[in-house]
Amino acid sequence: MTQNKVVFGSEEWFSFPELGIPTIKARVDSGAKTSALHAINITPFLKDGANWVKFDINPIQNNLKTVLHCEAPLVDKRIVKSSSGFREQRYVIQTTLDIGDDRWPIEMTLTNRDSMGFRMLLGREAMSGRVLVDPEQIYMLGQSTTDSLKEIYKDAEKAATGLRIGVLASNPELYSNKxxxxxxxxxxxxxxxxxxxxxxxxxxxxxxxxxxxxGKKLNDLDAIIPRIRPSITFYGCALTRQFEALKVYCLNSSTAITQSRDKLFSLQLLLNHGVEIPTTGFANSPLDTDDLIKMVGGPPLIVKLLEGTQGKGVVIAETKKAAESVINAFKSLNANILVQEFIKEANGKDIRCFVIDGKVVAAIQREALPGEFRANIHLGGTASIIKPTSEEKRIAIKAAKAMDLKVAGVDIIRSSKGPLLLEVNSSPGLEGIEGATNKDIAGEMIKAIEKNFKLNKNRN
Incomplete structure (x- = not known):
């Protein structure tokens, strides 16, 4: 029997009168068992001896300024596995769904859906026996426009005015900056x-x-996110220092960025903090070439320019003769170089851990193209999601802390001796890691700034 069932498209607008939500756009997904509602500041409490939960919601997608305060009876706490495989314990509420001339009670889990395409997902449990879905259609029962949403939510609470944040960089069209x-x-x-x-x-x-x-003055910014290219490190860090002098919060400090760009100094810092690296040599005289090669275990070995980045200025020398030629060629140009042991068992793979505010928020494995020895997605390498080991996470966090970086891309290689740190990047790119993990890394960077201002406010 289908005549008594309501037909939904793949997207619909619902209301929840008991929650005080006049309208919200939802993804209708019969592939998902459980319905989910976007919620933040979730807090359980007792009301007349019963378990309830209160929470805030931003009902309009891509709008964090409009806020509704909701509360509902708490019916359960449940482990839910997301589409990306992440398992999360969520509070479950029961409330009334209202659409067109129909209304019925449904259960929904509460979770932060900031990184998702919809503020709500309607799963098959809420539709069972009542709904047919036509996936080729949308808004079968009406659609809210931008203007109508403004009118509907004109009396809703507005979130506190945000911060004035500057992105100090070179290219506004770069994926990471955008x-x-x-x-x-x-x-x-x-x-x-x-x-x-x-x-x-x-x-x-x-x-x-x-x-x-x-001639516009920039003295009234609250925070700066420095994204400084290696070629303009000197001037970019000078500007960052000037912002620091103006008491503008800088997500990465000028000192941390400067020392991260000096590969030799950064490796010395990391070793002083007990972080293991591949055996590395550094010298200034061509007369020391032979002993320098022996120092790192002989060929094959890696030769790096100190000022290189994104895989540029990195050469593998397969034989002693090739190593001598490369080292002496670099030195004849008065270029500062590092010589490093080659980790054959890594097989052209490394791990990029993205650290923000002392936590590994995402990690990917990068694999080099056939014939290449170092993974680099800028040069055509591939990236895939990976779960780093607890030791790899520990190394990444320790490395970022040693470099005093709030935001860092930490590159680790797996060797027969265990995980070894390759380098720490103070302006890590977002495209590869966001694309592979589907995580909102840029949002995590903004949250780190918000956290700093909240902590300082609480101290005052």
Whole structure:
């Protein structure tokens, strides 16, 4: 019997009068068993001796400024496995769904869906016996427009005004920079892209200033996210220091970025903090070439330019003769180099752990192209999701802390001696890791800034 069933498209607008939600867009997904509702600040409490839960919701997608405060009877706590395989314990509520002329009670789990495409997902348990789904259609029972949403939610509470955040970088079209700008705007902040080459500063003991093209002063920013290319490290770090002098919070400090760009100094720092690295040599005289090669275990070995980045300036020398030629060629150019043992068993793979505020928020395994010895997605390598071991996480967190970096891409290689650290990147790219893991890494960076301001506010 189908005549008594309501037909839904793959997307519909629902209301939940008992929660005070006048309208919300949902993904209708018969492949999902459980329905889920976006919720933040979830807190269980007792009401008249019964278990309830209160929570906040941003009912409009890509809008964190509009906030509703909701509460509902708590019916269960349940382990739910997401589509990406992540297992999470969630609170379960029961409330009334209202659409068109129909209404019925449903159960929903509460979870943060900021990174998902919809604020709500309607699963098959809530549709059983009542609904038919036509996946080729959407909004079968009406659609809310941007203007109607503004009218509907005009009396809803507005979240506190966000921060003024600058992205200090070179290319506004770069994926990472665009994502950070989008993530900040989604979370209600005022975002400004600041081209490093168009910033200039006034050094003054009492009134230091930073100006932007056209003479605009940048003294009223709350925070800066430095994304400095290696080729402009000196000037980019000078600007970051000037922002620090103006008491603007910098997600990565100028000191941390500067030392991360000095491969030799950074390796010395890491070793001083007990982080294991491949055996590495450094020398300045061509006369020491033979002993330098022996020092790292002989060929094959890796030769790196100190100023290299993204796999550039890195060469593998298969034989002693090749190693001598490469080392002496670099030295004849007065280039600073490191010589490092080659970890054959890594088989062209390494692990990139993305560390934010002392936590590994995502990790990928990068694999080199056939014939290449070092994984690099910028040069055509591949990236896949991986679960790092507890030891690899420990190394990544320890490395970021040793370098005093709030945001770091930590590269680790698996060897017969255990995990070894290759290098730490202070401006890690987001495209590869977000694409492979489907995680909102840019949003995590913005959250780290929010956390800093919340902690400082609490201290005051």
């Amino acid at each position: 994502r950070i700008m989008e993530a900040g705007e989604m979370r209600g902040h005022e975002m400004h892209f600041l081209n490093i080459k168009e910033c200039y500063m006034k050094l003054d003991a009492t009134k230091p200033e930073i100006h932007y093209r056209g």
